[in-house]
Amino acid sequence: MSTPLRVLLVEDSESDAALIVRHLNTADYHVSWERVETASQMRAALEQPGWDIVIADYKLPGFDAPAALAILQQSGLDLPFTVVSGHIGEETAVALMKAGAHDYLMKNHLARLSPVVERELGEARMRRERRRGQEELRLSLEELARSNAELEQFAYAVSHDLQEPLRMVASYVQLLEARYKDQLDSNAREFIAYAVDGVARMKRMITDLLAYSRIGKNGKEMVAVDCEAALGQACADLRACITEADAQISHGPLPTVLGDADQFAHLFQNLIGNAIKFRSQAAPRVHVSAEQNGPEWVFSVRDNGIGLDTQFADRIFMVFQRLHAREDYAGTGIGLAIAKKIVEHRGGRIWVESEPGKGATFHFSVPASPPEARA
Numbered sequence: 001m002s003t004p005l006r007v008l009l010v011e012d013s014e015s016d017a018a019l020i021v022r023h024l025n026t027a028d029y030h031v032s033w034e035r036v037e038t039a040s041q042m043r044a045a046l047e048q049p050g051w052d053i054v055i056a057d058y059k060l061p062g063f064d065a066p067a068a069l070a071i072l073q074q075s076g077l078d079l080p081f082t083v084v085s086g087h088i089g090e091e092t093a094v095a096l097m098k099a100g101a102h103d104y105l106m107k108n109h110l111a112r113l114s115p116v117v118e119r120e121l122g123e124a125r126m127r128r129e130r131r132r133g134q135e136e137l138r139l140s141l142e143e144l145a146r147s148n149a150e151l152e153q154f155a156y157a158v159s160h161d162l163q164e165p166l167r168m169v170a171s172y173v174q175l176l177e178a179r180y181k182d183q184l185d186s187n188a189r190e191f192i193a194y195a196v197d198g199v200a201r202m203k204r205m206i207t208d209l210l211a212y213s214r215i216g217k218n219g220k221e222m223v224a225v226d227c228e229a230a231l232g233q234a235c236a237d238l239r240a241c242i243t244e245a246d247a248q249i250s251h252g253p254l255p256t257v258l259g260d261a262d263q264f265a266h267l268f269q270n271l272i273g274n275a276i277k278f279r280s281q282a283a284p285r286v287h288v289s290a291e292q293n294g295p296e297w298v299f300s301v302r303d304n305g306i307g308l309d310t311q312f313a314d315r316i317f318m319v320f321q322r323l324h325a326r327e328d329y330a331g332t333g334i335g336l337a338i339a340k341k342i343v344e345h346r347g348g349r350i351w352v353e354s355e356p357g358k359g360a361t362f363h364f365s366v367p368a369s370p371p372e373a374r375a
């Protein structure tokens with residue numbers, strides 16, 4: 001079965017046009033065509049849908065192939081544009097191709113026409129598919145960004161609005177306990193204690209969720225952040241916990257990167273806080289280092305704690321996901337989710353290497369700053 005082919009011929013000679021069409025028809029195309037010989041005729045023809053290819057003579061009275069090519073490009077249509085002409089010289093042919101023509105062949109070599117057309121059609125199809133792929137990718141990225149924004153908005157609204165009713169539950173349970181403690185038996189007092197505990201936990205989760213959904217919301221400008229200073233801030237905030245656990249925090253040279261100083265301090269605080277919390281029998285030893293790896297810095301926070309099974313590694317970076325029981329280790333399970341969001345917001349990644357009983361090393365990457373921003 002012959003392939004339908006709709007050809008727009010820019011050609012002043014009727015007989016040359018017929019020759020081209022005959023060649024294509026014998027090459028198993030079923031050609032439908034129109035011949036134009038002026039700019040306005042060509043513009044009008046391009047208004048019609050369904051063209052597969054433009055085949056143009058080089059020189060026509062008052063019109064030529066470069067002008068026809070320009071009209072095709074202005075139309076925004078991505079059609080193969082092939083010049084079929086008498087001898088035009090190599091320089092002219094090269095100039096035409098540079099301007100965007102797809103091929104050039106001479107009228108006395110029309111045997112080449114159908115392979116050229118076939119190749120051009122194939123390439124045009126590939127260009128279309130590539131464009132469609134890029135468009136689909138763009139749309140799905142847009143959709144992803146939109147649904148992320150919606151989800152964040154949702155998490156923010158829910159956590160914000162839940163605070164009020166929770167405060168009410170907390171106050172009345174506490175009132176019940178304070179006012180009727182003496183009239184209640186030990187069971188009832190125990191139940192109230194559970195309720196108070198549950199309310200406190202939920203309050204912490206809501207506060208955590210709110211903090212999580214707020215990351216990246218304040219739209220602060222990025223500044224040069226001295227990571228050693230950010231680490232110092234984190235250690236100062238963890239002072240009580242460091243002293244209590246007799247932990248030693250050491251570090252190698254740390255770079256200056258672009259970001260938000262509070263967020264970097266928060267990031268270190270979460271990772272070092274975990275390293276101390278999930279400690280083994282030995283006193284915690286935590287080492288923070290950084291290494292430049294091409295366009296990014298890779299930070300490592302290594303500990304000598306209980307370690308974890310990395311088959312659950314993806315889970316621990318999700319909100320409220322924990323590998324250890326609340327009774328054994330305090331926390332809601334938000335720290336690493338916050339760390340992940342901070343790092344990803346900065347264009348980096350976070351991951352963990354560990355084995356149970358052998359400590360854990362958390363790595364995160366951030367793009368290296370331009371040289372002038374470095375300390």
Ligand SMILES: Nc1ncnc2c1ncn2[C@@H]1O[C@H](COP(=O)(O)OP(=O)(O)OP(=O)(O)O)[C@@H](O)[C@H]1O
Nearest residue numbers: 274275278307316322323324331332333334335336
């Ligand atoms: N350094 C570590 N060594 C071993 N396990 C860890 C370490 N850091 C994190 N984990 C595991 O990953 C889980 C998630 O950590 P994450 O910091 O998100 O929560 P959390 O510390 O339990 O609670 P929160 O950070 O909200 O106080 C932890 O519960 C723990 O099971």
Ligand SMILES: [Mg+2]
Nearest residue numbers: 274331335336
């Ligand atoms: Mg934590």
